[in-house]
Amino acid sequence: MQIKSKFLIAGAIIALIALTSMQGYLTFNTFDLRKKSFAVDSRTKIGDIVKTKYVDSLSWHYRMDFVDKIPDYKRNRISKEELLADLKFFANDRNDEFTEYFNKEAERLGLNENILFKKVASSIQLIDENGNVENLLIEDKDSPIFLIGTDFLLEEGLLINAWNWTFDKGFINDNHQLESVTVKYRASIYMKIVDWDKIIFKQLLFLFLIAFLLFLFVISLVTYSIRNLFKHKRISDIKTDFINNITHELKTPLSTLSIATKTLTNRFAKDNTDIAKESIDTINRQNKRLQNLIDQVVDNSLGYNDINLNLEQVSLPDFINEVCDDFALTLPTNIQFLRDVEVNDTEVEIDKFFLGTAIINILNNAIKFDGTVLKIKYNITNNMHTIAVSDNGIGISKKNKKLIFDKFYRVSEKNMHTYKGLGLGLYYCSQIVKAHHGLIDVESKVKEGSTFYIKIPVENGKENFIS
Known part of the structure; x- marks a missing residue:
């Protein structure tokens, strides 16, 4: 191709x-x-x-x-x-x-x-x-x-x-x-x-003008066709990669289910309640895993217009600290987690579940991509609630920075995907932030880490800041 x-x-x-x-x-x-x-x-x-x-x-x-x-x-x-x-x-x-x-x-x-x-x-x-x-x-x-x-x-x-x-x-x-x-x-x-x-x-001015416009049209057409070719090729590659990845993710639970089913149908398991119970527990776990995998694909593929927010008035400093407390409990001992949360009395309307999911996804991404020092910072700047999540991981190249919020896109190195995932996490984060009328952006350099910014207007809902 x-x-x-x-x-x-x-x-x-x-x-x-x-x-x-x-x-x-x-x-x-x-x-x-x-x-x-x-x-x-x-x-x-x-x-x-x-x-x-x-x-x-x-x-x-x-x-x-x-x-x-x-x-x-x-x-x-x-x-x-x-x-x-x-x-x-x-x-x-x-x-x-x-x-x-x-x-x-x-x-x-x-x-x-x-x-x-x-x-x-x-x-x-x-x-x-x-x-x-x-x-x-x-x-x-x-x-x-x-x-x-x-x-x-x-x-x-x-x-x-x-x-x-x-x-x-x-x-x-x-x-x-x-x-x-x-x-x-x-x-x-x-x-x-x-x-x-x-x-x-x-x-001959009219003739020259027509010739020039035709020339511009042909150049535009060729440029548009080449760009479309690259775009469709990228979409095709992403689709192929997603299919391969989801197939790989589904193989493990399906294989386990197949083994557990064979065990249950084995004549030795019929007279052994312990083996039968263990096989049924395995089937239930793998069934739940399959359901979670399917839910992840379905839910994380939603556009911001499809996300139904349950808005409530929240103090963002308190909310961020709660999210950080829960996240810190799951961290390995080699990860350093820093906070710089500005205290203020300004409240904002958010959906705690969705915005918390976006923040956790970004923090998990930092660890996934070799981040050992994480920092979350919050303050109000230019009439915007700004949440900055920084890490010292592998960073993102300029080429990939433009694409990381696209659906199913995963950063690759020499056509090899080193890190697992479906390419939906950052897309989902961007849609959640847009649903809150906010902005999401990233600053990064290769091998120097990344900083993701989530910005939500102080008067959320009164103005549309979607880029």
């Missing part, structure tokens, strides 16, 4: 890790696909804006303004730098008009406001009539010239499109001759998505 449980737990953990990894992979893929889809959709909308006749007209005007400056450059009246600066000036002069139009169309098409657009001149060549080529702007070598849109670093943007434009420009040179030059112009369009991840995250 233990090996099977380990395999089940290991399988559940591996399955959880695999499921988590798969969910993470699928979520990442969904995020990545949504980013790509968002980029394609944005690029399409930008294309719809910049391909309009209005934008073509704006671009035509600043390009032609630039082309009209080329004769001055060829006549050496302006430098290359001045010519390129003029191109940038002519384009930027139209930028406000373009930006207004772009924003208006972007709103109409539902283009996200975080999408920025930029158009640059990336390559410009002048080719004369003899085929000589002069590079005014070399792509991937010279810095592109910003034309229209929003200026941002090209490294931060995505290339949407690029196209070439060619135009033949004729002019009169200094020799008063007609000269022609071909302008080869290449422009590129970029877009930048500001806070890209944030936009996609907002779009």
Whole structure:
């Protein structure tokens, strides 16, 4: 059973890790696909804006303004730098008009406001009539010239499109001759998505939330299942142990009864009244022992709601001393029994039989678990009657402290029960104390002994202190 449980737990953990990894992979893929889809959709909308006749007209005007400056450059009246600066000036002069139009169309098409657009001149060549080529702007070598849109670093943007434009420009040179030059112009369009991840995250927020809740649900389910598995295993072990223990306890009286019955039916016993009487006495004793064992199981298994208290007004100091006096009579000579009972005039309603049984059970437990020095202390603290029973026995580990008040639970060492019992004594004590609206607790360290606390409210019955 233990090996099977380990395999089940290991399988559940591996399955959880695999499921988590798969969910993470699928979520990442969904995020990545949504980013790509968002980029394609944005690029399409930008294309719809910049391909309009209005934008073509704006671009035509600043390009032609630039082309009209080329004769001055060829006549050496302006430098290359001045010519390129003029191109940038002519384009930027139209930028406000373009930006207004772009924003208006972007709103109409539902283009996200975080999408920025930029158009640059990336390559410009002048080719004369003899085929000589002069590079005014070399792509991937010279810095592109910003034309229209929003200026941002090209490294931060995505290339949407690029196209070439060619135009033949004729002019009169200094020799008063007609000269022609071909302008080869290449422009590129970029877009930048500001806070890209944030936009996609907002779009997928509901999906992420559902995935996270499902993840929490699966973890909770696996955790709950593992805890239930341990719980049922513990209950199964306790049940098996109880059955084995009660079977062992029943074997002795039953065996004795069997022998006594055989003796009675023996022909020699029929004529011997002494043997018959002795056998009948044995049967009566073992019958009583069996009855007491069954009563112990039945009575000690009662919950606090099933215990019918016969309440009476009692002085706890006097009551505790009476219980201690009776208990001291049964103690072996090697046991030291100490008392520290505070005298007071406060009375409390208790059932003397049940509360006395709880105290005696705890004292007997102390002796059972190797206690040689017992001490009972009573006082009123924080409006509670506090009875503390201490011993110097084997103590209780932290793991077992949480379980010792459970029904049928017995402390074990390496799966072996060293000490006899049905595991009902402390459970019964806890139910008696709860029936008195009190609390029971324990402080203990292994090999250093234990202290059990029974606390009953001074005004018993008016408040419920059950934990």
